[in-house]
Amino acid sequence: MADIIFPNLGITIQNLNRVAFSIGTFDIYWYAVFVVTGILAGVFFGAYFAPKKTGQNHEIYFDFALWVIPSAIVGGRLFFLMFSPWPEGAGIGHLFNIRAGGIAIFGVIIAALATAIIFCWRKKISFFNFADTAVVGLIIGHVIGRFGNFTNREAFGGFAPDTAPFAMQLRMQPEPTVLSTGNVTQQMWDNQVFHNGIAYIQVHPVFFYEAAINLALFVFLNLYRKHKKFNGELIAMYFLSYGITRFFLETMRTDQLHIGGTGIAIAHLLSASLIGVGGFILARGYINYFKNRKSAA
Numbered sequence: 001m002a003d004i005i006f007p008n009l010g011i012t013i014q015n016l017n018r019v020a021f022s023i024g025t026f027d028i029y030w031y032a033v034f035v036v037t038g039i040l041a042g043v044f045f046g047a048y049f050a051p052k053k054t055g056q057n058h059e060i061y062f063d064f065a066l067w068v069i070p071s072a073i074v075g076g077r078l079f080f081l082m083f084s085p086w087p088e089g090a091g092i093g094h095l096f097n098i099r100a101g102g103i104a105i106f107g108v109i110i111a112a113l114a115t116a117i118i119f120c121w122r123k124k125i126s127f128f129n130f131a132d133t134a135v136v137g138l139i140i141g142h143v144i145g146r147f148g149n150f151t152n153r154e155a156f157g158g159f160a161p162d163t164a165p166f167a168m169q170l171r172m173q174p175e176p177t178v179l180s181t182g183n184v185t186q187q188m189w190d191n192q193v194f195h196n197g198i199a200y201i202q203v204h205p206v207f208f209y210e211a212a213i214n215l216a217l218f219v220f221l222n223l224y225r226k227h228k229k230f231n232g233e234l235i236a237m238y239f240l241s242y243g244i245t246r247f248f249l250e251t252m253r254t255d256q257l258h259i260g261g262t263g264i265a266i267a268h269l270l271s272a273s274l275i276g277v278g279g280f281i282l283a284r285g286y287i288n289y290f291k292n293r294k295s296a297a
Helices: 030-054 058-083 092-096 105-123 127-151 188-189 206-227 233-250 266-296
Strands: 002-006 009-016 018-021 026-029 168-169 193-195 197-205
Touching: 018 030, 026 030, 030 058, 030 127, 030 206, 058 105, 058 127, 105 127, 105 266, 127 206, 127 233, 188 197, 206 233, 233 266
Parallel strands: none
Antiparallel strands: 002 009, 002 168, 018 026, 168 197, 193 197
C-alpha cells in the first residue's frame, strides 16, 4: 500500500514510517534526523567550507556554532509554540517534544541573527562580513531540514490539479497519513483520487518547492561569493530572495501560523520584513559601491 505518490514523476513511496529508529521504548523520528543532519551540514559549510574559501580563520565559526545551535533550536521551537495551538491535553512536556516536529524556520532565523549580532559584538568583528560567510550554513541546513516536513506529511499546499508536474498524493485511508486533517481543505476532499479503493488527496509539495529554491540560492551564493561588492551583500541577497520565496509559497500552505484570530499569516509579515531589510541593504550597498568606484576613477 503506497503512502505517498508523485503521479507525474512516476514515484511511489511505500510504508513511510515517521519513526526512523527506536532506542528501547524511545522513538527517534525522521523529522529529528533531518533537523540534526541539517544542523551538521550547516556547521560544516558555515564553519569550515566557506571560511576556507575566503581565507578566514574557520575556528571562530566553530565557536559560533556552539552558540547558535542551541539558540536556533530554542528560538524555532518558541516561535512555533507562540503561534500554534497546543494539542488537547498536552502538558509541560509539549514544550520539549521537538522529535516529531514543531520548529519554525522564522524562529530559527531570528534567533540565529540575534546570536550572531551578540557574538560579533563580543568578538569585535564585522557582523556583515561574518554573516556573509555564515549564511550558507543557514541555507543548507534549511534545505535539509525541510525534508523532515516531508516525512511528517506537513507543510504542503492546497489542491494540485493533474497538470501540476510535482503533484503529490497523500493516503487518507484506512489510516490517515496526514498528521493534521484540519489542514485538509474542502477542495482536497472534493477532488480525492483513488488507487485500489484507497483515497488520496492531491496537493502541492510546498516544502519541496522551498527546498529546491533555497538549494539554488545556496549554489548561487557560493559561486557569487568571490564577486561580492560589499560586506553584507550575501546576507541581504538571502533576505530578499527568501522573503520573496516564502511570501508567495505561504499563500499556498494550508497550515499557516496566524497572529491571534486575525487570519493574518505571521510568515507574510516577516517575509515582507525580510524583503524590506534585504532590499534596503542592497540598495545602500550598491549606491556606495558605485559612488566609490566613480570617485576612484
